[in-house]
Amino acid sequence: TTLSEFIHGLPKAELHLHIEGTLEPELLFQLAERNHIQLKYPSVEALKKAYKFSNLQEFLDLYYEGANVLIEEQDFYDLAWDYLEKCKEQNVVHTEIFFDPQTHTERGILFATVINGINRALQDARTKLGISSKLIMCFLRHLDEASAFQTLDEALDYKDLIVAVGLDSSEKGNPPAKFERVFAKAREEGFLTVAHAGEEGPASFVKDAVDLLKIIRIDHGIAAIQDEFLLAELAQKQIPLTVCPLSNLELRAVDQLENHPLKKLMDHGLLVTVNSDDPAYFGGYVNENYLASAEALGLSKADLCQLAKNSVIASLLSEPEKEHHI
Ligand code: HPA
Numbered sequence: 001t002t003l004s005e006f007i008h009g010l011p012k013a014e015l016h017l018h019i020e021g022t023l024e025p026e027l028l029f030q031l032a033e034r035n036h037i038q039l040k041y042p043s044v045e046a047l048k049k050a051y052k053f054s055n056l057q058e059f060l061d062l063y064y065e066g067a068n069v070l071i072e073e074q075d076f077y078d079l080a081w082d083y084l085e086k087c088k089e090q091n092v093v094h095t096e097i098f099f100d101p102q103t104h105t106e107r108g109i110l111f112a113t114v115i116n117g118i119n120r121a122l123q124d125a126r127t128k129l130g131i132s133s134k135l136i137m138c139f140l141r142h143l144d145e146a147s148a149f150q151t152l153d154e155a156l157d158y159k160d161l162i163v164a165v166g167l168d169s170s171e172k173g174n175p176p177a178k179f180e181r182v183f184a185k186a187r188e189e190g191f192l193t194v195a196h197a198g199e200e201g202p203a204s205f206v207k208d209a210v211d212l213l214k215i216i217r218i219d220h221g222i223a224a225i226q227d228e229f230l231l232a233e234l235a236q237k238q239i240p241l242t243v244c245p246l247s248n249l250e251l252r253a254v255d256q257l258e259n260h261p262l263k264k265l266m267d268h269g270l271l272v273t274v275n276s277d278d279p280a281y282f283g284g285y286v287n288e289n290y291l292a293s294a295e296a297l298g299l300s301k302a303d304l305c306q307l308a309k310n311s312v313i314a315s316l317l318s319e320p321e322k323e324h325h326i
């Protein structure tokens with residue numbers, strides 16, 4: 001079997017995926033038309049040409065602009081359903097999806113519209129595609145603490161649908177400490193916590209996310225490679241990292257995939273997983289991330305099996321559910 005067939009054959013969980021980042025240019029144009037929204041770009045091709053980034057912020061600017069076409073509950077359903085069909089195609093058996101309510105509530109869309117649309121697609125994926133899922137609500141770290149508290153308040157009505165809270169958007173200038181109190185309240189309310197840390201920010205942000213936000217999993221975390229004490233701690237505690245190689249390449253967190261620390265992190269004994277982050281923007285879903293990493297870093301089939309197994313272990317599924325997938 002080819003490497004790509006081998007990767008396809010591995011049952012995988014995806015643990016780092018922004019639903020707004022799965023908005024393919026074709027659907028973006030369809031929704032713009034359906035909702036009578038004028039786009040800056042004359043065509044799908046012109047939009048795709050704009051997807052060249054030199055850092056996280058340049059990407060985020062286009063990602064938030066793209067999300068403006070999402071208005072009705074059905075739009076959120078369609079967005080999520082297209083991604084879940086992709087999961088089926090790629091043998092992703094379980095997915096833990098981030099959504100960013102503030103991206104929508106800030107422009108007058110109701111929290112209920114967002115979550116009900118996404119949740120209906122997740123339910124349909126369970127029954128029609130056999131794909132299980134969890135929903136993680138992210139706070140936008142470039143917005144203030146008050147906005148995050150208000151968002152947490154809105155989420156309390158949907159505790160049965162949301163398992164964890166996370167932290168995303170512009171990392172530089174927005175350290176974990178800014179959300180220490182919000183995360184404390186979220187934990188009191190029974191949510192698990194995760195956070196993006198060490199994507200563009202320093203290793204100290206990874207350490208602070210663990211210590212101050214009490215996260216059970218780190219999103220990205222690649223800057224940890226700079227700090228051997230932190231590496232030892234993450235290995236000892238088996239705190240998982242949800243690494244996104246093509247995202248790191250496209251946002252220039254690494255200069256080339258050959259220099260990505262993925263394999264080194266594995267060799268240090270960390271619980272590393274491979275994920276797609278924002279596949280519509282970074283040119284690949286989960287299998288393409290596995291394949292590009294394997295080719296650039298010379299990963300063996302045993303390494304790839306380990307990564308797929310790690311994805312199940314690092315998931316928020318119950319132990320019996322994990323057993324079922326391994
Ligand atoms: N980093 C931070 N925030 C994000 C990302 C990311 O890669 N994708 C969507 N929001």
Ligand code: ZN
Nearest residue numbers: 018168196277
């Ligand atoms: Zn992300």
